[in-house]
Amino acid sequence: MATLQPVVLFFVFGVLAGVIKSDLKIPEALYKSLSLFLLIAIGFKGGVAMSKYEIMEVLPIATAMVVLSALIPLTAYPILRFIGKFTQADSGAISAHYGSVSAVTFAVGVAFLAAKDEYSEGYMVLIMALMEIPALVTGTILARAGASGGETKWGKLMHEILTGTSLYLLVAGVIIGYYAGMVKMVEPLDKMFMDLFMGVLAFFLLEMGLLAASRLKAVMAKGVFLISFGILFPMMAGLFGAYLGWIFGLSEGGTMLLAVLYASCSYIAAPAAMRIAVPDADPAISIGASLGVTFPFNIFLGVPIYWEMSHWFHTIPV
Amino acid sequence: MATLQPVVLFFVFGVLAGVIKSDLKIPEALYKSLSLFLLIAIGFKGGVAMSKYEIMEVLPIATAMVVLSALIPLTAYPILRFIGKFTQADSGAISAHYGSVSAVTFAVGVAFLAAKDEYSEGYMVLIMALMEIPALVTGTILARAGASGGETKWGKLMHEILTGTSLYLLVAGVIIGYYAGMVKMVEPLDKMFMDLFMGVLAFFLLEMGLLAASRLKAVMAKGVFLISFGILFPMMAGLFGAYLGWIFGLSEGGTMLLAVLYASCSYIAAPAAMRIAVPDADPAISIGASLGVTFPFNIFLGVPIYWEMSHWFHTIPV
Amino acid sequence: MATLQPVVLFFVFGVLAGVIKSDLKIPEALYKSLSLFLLIAIGFKGGVAMSKYEIMEVLPIATAMVVLSALIPLTAYPILRFIGKFTQADSGAISAHYGSVSAVTFAVGVAFLAAKDEYSEGYMVLIMALMEIPALVTGTILARAGASGGETKWGKLMHEILTGTSLYLLVAGVIIGYYAGMVKMVEPLDKMFMDLFMGVLAFFLLEMGLLAASRLKAVMAKGVFLISFGILFPMMAGLFGAYLGWIFGLSEGGTMLLAVLYASCSYIAAPAAMRIAVPDADPAISIGASLGVTFPFNIFLGVPIYWEMSHWFHTIPV
């Protein structure tokens, strides 16, 4: 078994603080500052790594992986709608969350690989940044298709997706990192965006734990189905991601990261987009499942499992 | 004489800014973020250091030092009550503050030792974390014993002490640091929690200076007694701490840190606890003495004095 | 041509975020925290560098450069008043902005030199800190001279200038850095104030970009004159600064930094001071020109131009 990373213990202590009603509180401005940092840093790191490739070489394969991620909400929707008995709006919105990605889960995956000194493709970050687009669009279509009532505000939705903080900062980070890598001036910026990455992640996970604890009740109320879905669906999506990564010839590390991306689900960008696109969906359900069930599952068990999956595929003789 | 550490100059400039009414202000969110950082970092550092011991070996001696710290408020109380002529409530509350500890004073002590390259026992941090418990309980009993009027809310008080941010984060930091030390994964986290420690302390001391300046008037109003008490009592407590450290066979550095802990007094955790346990005590008095007199005394003169005390005990031939 | 520094791309992405109406926002507390950091860090760095000189040796030359900077507002005023047709109040206030300095522009200049491994005199920081005084005083006199109406609140103004956060923290940083350099205890503080400098600057420039974008409309409304002034005046002032630097025998790096100081203009300290001294001036105009035109010009084109100017002067055979 892989060793548990110390950094995820911060999440545990966050949850615990919530459960025992400690007065521990992360100032809102700190939470927001840390998430800006993480987005830029993840992008920057990926951009620096990408500066070692010919972009044109990786573009088609990256595009394929992004486009295929639209299958995730398409699979999640019928499960939620017909087995879970959620409304069309809720099913679509939850699908969008699970099709989208969590940058922090990705970061935990990256840290896992770093601890193992495993290589992974730098452009995975770009895939992460772009995966939000098909997921949120597909989820919205599913939530709205054939439904009477209010027009979908597509213009507003696309603006929200394309200019939303997460996509914007990831892409900005990638471009700046790429440029810095090309002109060989990564040096003084890496002291901030690379060296401090794990420490900032630690703080962020502490807050994520507090947030997850505050959502637990909402999830429990929705019972067994949502919890099972929140664990089993990501494993399925992760398996699919690992399969794709292997098919596309990614390294073992890259394959694992693709599995993490397919398995992870959003709790920041997706809620913001769904509020605009599907205002009649209840955000408490999707955020509860995403943050209260899937996120902790992924960082504790999912990441090592996806690593095993990747490893397993790569032992298949071709 | 020991060289004055540059970091404490930040405190001086904080006080000065307050005195000349500069518009310098530390955003509240920054102050809170920095204190979260310091607590986690102090705990983490101590935890990593502790991972090199057998815990069971040090537990009894650590427990003894924590339990004995209950003597501090017991000594302070009669001085405050009968010489200082404070009310029972105020005397008890101030006693609780002086029995409790200041993590920042401790940090200045650690920085002092680091500049001298002196060893100290890692589990001093754990002692610091736990020293709040006997002090606040004893102080509350003193404030309340025999007093008529409102019941003491013991349940609420113990909850506040045990789940309060400072104790909670120190202990969380110790556990995570200990674990990271055991699995040899301290590495990327130390870039944040160790390398930046001094810089964060600098910022924090700047704010402490501003806060101390804003409390000066309240202290002055209480006159000579409070100022004398705020300087003489910690020296007495520090001497007792140094004696204990030497008796228990601590290193010179560890002995000095125990003296610092016994001498230092709280201005964050104790006010919060006393507001619940002894609401009729006036917080302006205890915070004023603690932050306006004892804290500056300790970081400028106390720390080098406790170092001399420790040195002096260790030259006694046994 | 000099390579564009990656860090200034953050400014570009800040402006772009504003233009495309991204929901990207920098929490106010982060903005304020970062500016405290930058001021202390710039001062600290300069102070450490200064600890290698005899202060008395450099004082006369530094004083001369500070005093001569009073010529900047004296030159700007008639241009603004008689060509730009601004009111006396506005002309005086804008003059004060352009006579004063921008610590962030200075920081970009320092980063430019660091990337080139070019030496510069440490005491340039002290010059920067002090240049605010003659500029703001001269600007105020110009805005007020002969004008009827309200008395100028000189007492309040001088207090604002001398105790204002920027001057205060720069000077505090210089003193602490100087002391740390003298006692050879720079070490643990540099991890914060030197290593992270570029990363913090990156964040700050992102916010500056957002702010500049929000001011663009105000500048556009004032038309061609203000934009031309915002570009041509700093080039003139920069040339004058470069000339002075060369005359006074500064290094090529130092000459360029003096040009940057003469060319840069304030958008933090000056608005605060002018609100008190010249309340009838419209801050939207001066901040718009300073932040919307001159700042971006300086960091993208000005800095490399001032470098060429310095280089050019230094090739003149003496």
Add this chain to the structure above:
Amino acid sequence: MNNTIAMKRFEIVVGIEKLEELVEILDNSGVRGYSLLKNVGGLGSRGVRDPDDVLMEEENIMVVLACKGDQAQKVVDGLRPALKSFGGMCLISDCLWLEGPPISY
């Protein structure tokens, strides 16, 4: 005025440590709408209270609440016994609710 309903407006200021208790009382009185402002400072019988003080927790909160007359009486009955331990203040005045938004009073 047309399209308006006569109502009572409550304006309650208490220390933030009493917020939970206050909300419970309002809930029990059947209140279906209120607005909550935090970070309120002020002067009162306990002296100056400054929510920006980082060392002492002295924040007040303000609740603004509009409801019909009969509901108002219930709120008064629920609040009055608690007000002594709450400190702060509770003001009542007349106002008109402009019809339009979903009913939340």
Add this chain to the structure above:
Amino acid sequence: MNNTIAMKRFEIVVGIEKLEELVEILDNSGVRGYSLLKNVGGLGSRGVRDPDDVLMEEENIMVVLACKGDQAQKVVDGLRPALKSFGGMCLISDCLWLEGPPISY
């Protein structure tokens, strides 16, 4: 009371996502002064709204506005059609403007 002008006081609470629309309506009604408070929480037909929630954007804003009677009627006329989609609440009451400051109503 001397030196006072009888006026109407509006107190409007809506979600922050409606702020821009609200300000536009006020501008169009000819309003020349209002005060704006952000970070307001509360309870209403959409349940509890907490501006401190970092995951869900649930902030309310409060606008306090004083104007003369005729102007008040224009505000009412401008606001009423929008209130349905705004949610929240709009209270109107009588007040006196104490003369002294530059006229901004």
Add this chain to the structure above:
Amino acid sequence: MNNTIAMKRFEIVVGIEKLEELVEILDNSGVRGYSLLKNVGGLGSRGVRDPDDVLMEEENIMVVLACKGDQAQKVVDGLRPALKSFGGMCLISDCLWLEGPPISY
């Protein structure tokens, strides 16, 4: 309503740079209680003021104050001369103080 005292309610909005002066006037008028809200924005004779602007200091503050009629007259007398230089606004209305909390008016 029972257990209530008729009072005057002041609602004052001024720029934060006037806060100290305002508090002094209130103190001198013998006021024993008020509530203070910071970070207020708004529109007025000086145009839009946004407390979130990091470059220009444009924050308003709001003071809400309840006191008895005679006290109110003193407040008015103290405030009026200063209002011109304060800008902003000062509204006065009638309200009832619900008895219970320690007297702070």
